Amino acid sequence: MKNFFNSIMKPASVLALAPLLAVSCQSKKVQETHQQQPNVLFIAIDDLKPMLGCYGDSLIQTPNIDRLAQTGVVFTNTHCQQAVCGPSRASLLTGMRPDFTKIYDLKTFIRDKNPDITTLPQHFKNNGYSTAAVGKVFDVRSVDQHHDSLSWSEPYELLEGSNPIGEGWIYSKKRISTEAPDVADSITVDGKILLRGNELMQQLSQQSNPFFLAVGFHKPHLPFVAPKKYWDLYDRNDFKVHPFQEKPENAPDFAYQPGWEIRSLYEDVPKKGKIADSKQLELIHGYHACVSFIDQQVGLLLKQLDDLGLRENTIVVLWGDHGWHLGDHDMWCKHTNYEQSTRSPLIVSYGYKYKGSNASPTEFVDIFPTLCELSGVNTPAKLDGTSLLSIMSGEKEKVKDVAVSQFHRNGNLMGYAFRNERYRYVVWFKSKFKQDEVGPFGEDLIVAKELYDYKKDPLETRNLIDDSAYTSAKEEMEQVSKGYFKESLKADQN
Numbered sequence: 106m107k108n109f110f111n112s113i114m115k116p117a118s119v120l121a122l123a124p125l126l127a128v129s130c131q132s133k134k135v136q137e138t139h140q141q142q143p144n145v146l147f148i149a150i151d152d153l154k155p156m157l158g159c160y161g162d163s164l165i166q167t168p169n170i171d172r173l174a175q176t177g178v179v180f181t182n183t184h185c186q187q188a189v190c191g192p193s194r195a196s197l198l199t200g201m202r203p204d205f206t207k208i209y210d211l212k213t214f215i216r217d218k219n220p221d222i223t224t225l226p227q228h229f230k231n232n233g234y235s236t237a238a239v240g241k242v243f244d245v246r247s248v249d250q251h252h253d254s255l256s257w258s259e260p261y262e263l264l265e266g267s268n269p270i271g272e273g274w275i276y277s278k279k280r281i282s283t284e285a286p287d288v289a290d291s292i293t294v295d296g297k298i299l300l301r302g303n304e305l306m307q308q309l310s311q312q313s314n315p316f317f318l319a320v321g322f323h324k325p326h327l328p329f330v331a332p333k334k335y336w337d338l339y340d341r342n343d344f345k346v347h348p349f350q351e352k353p354e355n356a357p358d359f360a361y362q363p364g365w366e367i368r369s370l371y372e373d374v375p376k377k378g379k380i381a382d383s384k385q386l387e388l389i390h391g392y393h394a395c396v397s398f399i400d401q402q403v404g405l406l407l408k409q410l411d412d413l414g415l416r417e418n419t420i421v422v423l424w425g426d427h428g429w430h431l432g433d434h435d436m437w438c439k440h441t442n443y444e445q446s447t448r449s450p451l452i453v454s455y456g457y458k459y460k461g462s463n464a465s466p467t468e469f470v471d472i473f474p475t476l477c478e479l480s481g482v483n484t485p486a487k488l489d490g491t492s493l494l495s496i497m498s499g500e501k502e503k504v505k506d507v508a509v510s511q512f513h514r515n516g517n518l519m520g521y522a523f524r525n526e527r528y529r530y531v532v533w534f535k536s537k538f539k540q541d542e543v544g545p546f547g548e549d550l551i552v553a554k555e556l557y558d559y560k561k562d563p564l565e566t567r568n569l570i571d572d573s574a575y576t577s578a579k580e581e582m583e584q585v586s587k588g589y590f591k592e593s594l595k596a597d598q599n
Contacts, residue, residue: 142315143455143480144419145229146306146410149242149321150399151190152439153425155181155450157396166338166397169404170452173423177454178497179462184508184524185469188427188439188446191244193469197426198224198243198256200473200488202509204593209513211246215253223485225473226256229317232482235259237305240298240321259305264297273323273330282371283391284330290401293332295322299402303409310413315480320406322399325429327367327438329391331398339393346385347432348564355568357533357553359514364430364437385432392431417456420479422472425450433564440512442522442531443565444557447510453497455479463496465503466525507585518552523586529565530582531555556582 157167159174160181186196187203195208195215199222203209207218215222223231230236237259243252252261273294275286290296302320309316324331352361367388368376374384403423410416428448430436439446451467453459453475470490477484478492495501507523514520520533533553556570556579569575 141418142233142482144309144315144415145234145317145476145480146406146419146421147226147242147317147319148403148406148421148423149194149240149319150403150423150425150450151241151321151323151326152427152429153325153396153399153450154428154431154445155425155448156392156431157450159452160450164339164343165393167400169400169407170423173403173407173421173454174452176457176460177421177452178459178493180451180453180467180493180496181462181464182508182524182526183424183449183451183467183469184447184510184522185427185449186509187511188441189512190426191247193426194242194244195247197424197469197472198226200225200470200485200490202470202489202593203511205489208247211244213247214249215243215247216249216255224253224256225476226317226319227253228473228477228485229480229482230256230258234315234317234482235309235312236317236319237261237309238319238321239264239301239305240295241323242319242321259309262301264294264301274328275330279373280328280371281373282328282367283373283387284328285333285336285391285394286330287333290332290398293330293398295324295399295402298322299405302406306406306409306413306415310415322402324399325392325395328371329388329395331391331394335394335398335401336390338397339390341386341390344386344389344393346382346389349433349566350435351566352434353555353557353565353568355571356555359518360442360520360531360533360553360555361434362436362438362440364435365440366438368437379435380432380437388437389431392429419456420476421452421454422476423450423452424469424472442510442512442520442529442555444524444529444559446512447508447522447524453479453493455497459497463503464526465496466505466508467493467496468505468508471504507582507589509589520553521586521589523582523589525582525585527558527560528578528582529555529557529559530579530586532583532586554579 156162156165158171159179185193187193191211192203192208195206196203199206226236236257238257238261274284275288277284306318367374427439428446429439430445433445471493474484474488474490474492478494491504507525510522512520518533519536520531522529522531534550535552554570555568557565
């Protein structure tokens with residue numbers, strides 16, 4: 106099969122992943138004081154699940170992201186705080202969980218709820234950094250027309266001709282789910298974002314102060330539109346539909362979602378009922394093509410960093426804002442508390458100082474304090490996350506016992522998922538949607554519980570909450586959840 110990437114860059118070997126920890130520190134821990142503070146290149150990718158070579162996927166072609174992974178630490182058990190764009194990004198970029206930000210949907214402005222909150226780029230700006238962004242960093246529906254003007258020292262500009270949510274069909278006049286136009290990358294929204302990102306990097310590199318540059322790519326968000334050459338990297342016969350396309354046994358119906366986004370917005374996907382295998386394979390092919398397309402844009406962004414001689418003194422963090430259901434449980438898109446929805450890629454590379462992988466629970470709220478500690482910027486006193494630098498340096502194997510995600514249902518249910526190295530425990534509460542008037546999370550508010558064992562049942566085929574063989578695991582996870590809610594209540598009272 107043709108390999109487009111071989112004509113551009115040498116192929117990258119896949120990073121070997123250890124089951125729990127395989128971190129090797131290549132130099133001493135970052136010194137407390139830097140002679141020159143590092144730059145930050147902050148790469149956001151919309152709807153990117155950890156389906157990458159560096160996460161063990163043998164079919165996907167992502168040589169550039171894999172090469173980045175070889176120079177950094179791959180966090181293999183990272184989870185978003187809420188598996189939908191606006192709330193996830195609001196949480197990550199403020200370092201606070203959704204129950205603090207009160208951003209649970211795609212229409213509430215972050216600063217309407219928290220007018221004085223300090224965002225991650227704003228904090229770096231306040232500490233002497235030049236900050237700039239292009240593309241989708243915040244969700245446009247959560248911020249002002251200048252992409253949260255307080256966050257950037259360089260005014261944010263929406264690229265001419267680009268759709269702010271990246272729909273970007275090239276030829277089609279219909280709302281179809283896939284398109285494979287035979288065009289140059291530069292014609293696309295993400296191609297334009299790459300070119301503008303490189304321009305900004307060049308400009309910022311001429312300044313005496315360090316920079317925080319955020320570049321947000323839209324794909325692989327639906328519709329799956331990528332230049333034909335990326336589709337041609339794959340043979341559709343190599344793909345298979347997901348082997349488990351049922352609801353988990355004994356799981357509550359409301360934990361499931363029927364693919365609202367893909368079924369309601371795209372006219373070539375049935376509104377109800379089973380999606381034909383041929384269409385599923387087309388969608389799976391399209392997702393792969395879009396990921397490889399974005400991988401190439403990431404590679405060109407990193408090449409610019411190298412060409413400017415900035416690589417060794419730049420922290421590169423790459424993340425996808427949440428996972429994505431690609432047919433498992435007969436679900437598509439995100440919007441759940443299940444593994445394929447909450448688990449997300451996170452790679453942190455600082456020059457060539459730290460290398461390896463880590464499978465302990467980590468969360469998106471950990472990115473804010475991690476970047477502060479790595480760069481020597483003071484960490485705000487009130488953040489919900491924990492710095493991951495001690496993991497990167499090899500000092501610790503983990504910094505927390507669980508990652509916590511949440512998602513709502515029906516306007517009056519909120520589910521919280523607790524993920525450790527082996528289990529996922531989900532507890533669903535009957536409460537007001539935004540929880541503004543909810544007090545302690547008492548047992549009388551609980552309407553359902555779920556427990557999944559990823560060692561024995563990685564496909565989540567069965568809710569094990571009532572299985573007597575898992576009594577000990579259930580009790581342990583219940584205690585963890587109660588501790589979390591107790592601390593949350595204490596924080597709210599303060």
